[in-house]
Amino acid sequence: MNGIVEFLVSGFILIGAVFALVGSIGLVRLSDFYLRLHGPTKASTLGVGGAILGSLLFFSWQERALQLQEVLIVLFLFITAPVSAHMLAKAAMHRNLKRREDTRGGPWKQ
Amino acid sequence: MLEIALPIAFGLFVLALLLNLYRLLRGPTLPDRALALDTMYINTIGLIVLYGISSDSKLYFEAAMLIALIGFVSTVAVAKYMLRGDIIE
Amino acid sequence: MSRLLPFPLLSLFLWATWMLLNGFSWGHALLGLVLAVVLPLGTQSFWPNVPRLRNFPKLVRFVLVVHWDILTANVAVAILIIGPPRRLRPGFVELPLDLSDEFAITLLASTISLTPGTVSADVSEDRRTLLIHALDVDDEGAMIEQIKQRYERPLKEIFEC
Numbered sequence: 501m502n503g504i505v506e507f508l509v510s511g512f513i514l515i516g517a518v519f520a521l522v523g524s525i526g527l528v529r530l531s532d533f534y535l536r537l538h539g540p541t542k543a544s545t546l547g548v549g550g551a552i553l554g555s556l557l558f559f560s561w562q563e564r565a566l567q568l569q570e571v572l573i574v575l576f577l578f579i580t581a582p583v584s585a586h587m588l589a590k591a592a593m594h595r596n597l598k599r600r601e602d603t604r605g606g607p608w609k610q
Numbered sequence: 611m612l613e614i615a616l617p618i619a620f621g622l623f624v625l626a627l628l629l630n631l632y633r634l635l636r637g638p639t640l641p642d643r644a645l646a647l648d649t650m651y652i653n654t655i656g657l658i659v660l661y662g663i664s665s666d667s668k669l670y671f672e673a674a675m676l677i678a679l680i681g682f683v684s685t686v687a688v689a690k691y692m693l694r695g696d697i698i699e
Numbered sequence: 700m701s702r703l704l705p706f707p708l709l710s711l712f713l714w715a716t717w718m719l720l721n722g723f724s725w726g727h728a729l730l731g732l733v734l735a736v737v738l739p740l741g742t743q744s745f746w747p748n749v750p751r752l753r754n755f756p757k758l759v760r761f762v763l764v765v766h767w768d769i770l771t772a773n774v775a776v777a778i779l780i781i782g783p784p785r786r787l788r789p790g791f792v793e794l795p796l797d798l799s800d801e802f803a804i805t806l807l808a809s810t811i812s813l814t815p816g817t818v819s820a821d822v823s824e825d826r827r828t829l830l831i832h833a834l835d836v837d838d839e840g841a842m843i844e845q846i847k848q849r850y851e852r853p854l855k856e857i858f859e860c
Contacts, residue, residue: 507611509615514618516656517618517622520653522781523626523649526780527629528629529784533641533642535784535834538780540648541812542769546769547623547626547653551623559668568719570671576675577655580682582811583686584685585812587689587693588644589820590689591644591689604788604790605793
């Protein structure tokens with residue numbers, strides 16, 4: 501396998517994996533639900549994005565032709581991640597989950 | 611180089627999954643667990659994609675796609691249930 | 700034309716998806732074409748009023764800006780997560796909406812969720828305000844202004860609503 505391609509593939513999957521891990525660290529470490537929501541919705545999406553970019557490059561190189569089908573997964577995640585985050589946030593507000601004391605403002609009264 | 615990078619990336623994703631598992635078991639609230647599950651399926655997709663690279667097979671693409679589809683629908687269903695106490699009104 | 704293809708962009712998207720899923724062959728190109736025509740026709744009545752796309756170059760620009768922001772946002776959020784949690788200044792921010800179309804509001808809310816430290820949490824009943832949870836608010840007014848400038852204005856121009 502070509503050195504540069506191998507280097508790029510390795511780089512992409514490592515960056516992706518690091519972001520996925522950071523998102524999950526946020527999930528464990530932050531102190532209230534609303535804060536935790538931020539880690540996974542962004543970092544994990546980019547984490548998978550990195551892994552898929554690597555895989556795209558890998559297979560395109562292996563088969564000497566552009567292989568784009570995995571872009572579908574990223575596209576799907578980018579469309580759905582905000583929706584699930586939104587639904588979960590709504591559910592959390594509905595259940596009046598505790599917020600960190602120094603949170604400014606608050607959910608609407610319903 | 612890929613022989614070194616792949617195991618490291620696998621390790622990082624697995625570590626991420628373990629952290630998600632911790633949040634899933636620990637809770638403390640239902641939305642937290644739902645969020646942990648949501649993150650787990652996203653990380654699983656990453657793991658499957660990596661496995662596809664390491665076994666040099668494109669078959670796993672479909673598995674990753676299916677998990678993405680099912681994961682999203684189930685997260686929304688669970689969130690909806692928490693909101694309304696019902697999934698289909 | 701508009702009878703046969705009520706949503707040309709959706710049709711194009713469906714066809715592209717079909718081709719990506721199955722790989723290129725003439726048979727699949729034809730089958731994809733049939734699906735791209737039949738599916739929008741069959742689901743026509745389920746779709747809410749989707750506003751007409753007015754400004755295609757602006758849409759491309761908008762997509763590029765958002766992707767760039769997603770990249771930088773991820774690095775910013777990653778640093779915030781790794782850093783000391785006490786330094787975060789979380790808050791709920793209310794964003795008054797200028798957009799009136801539901802589809803455009805959905806796009807704006809999704810964009811906000813994907814970009815720097817913000818998750819859109821709720822839309823008011825009258826569709827006038829968006830509730831956003833932010834990871835780190837420095838200046839509420841500046842944040843609202845930035846979202847309006849960067850995402851809402853382009854969306855308004857793209858859909859003219």
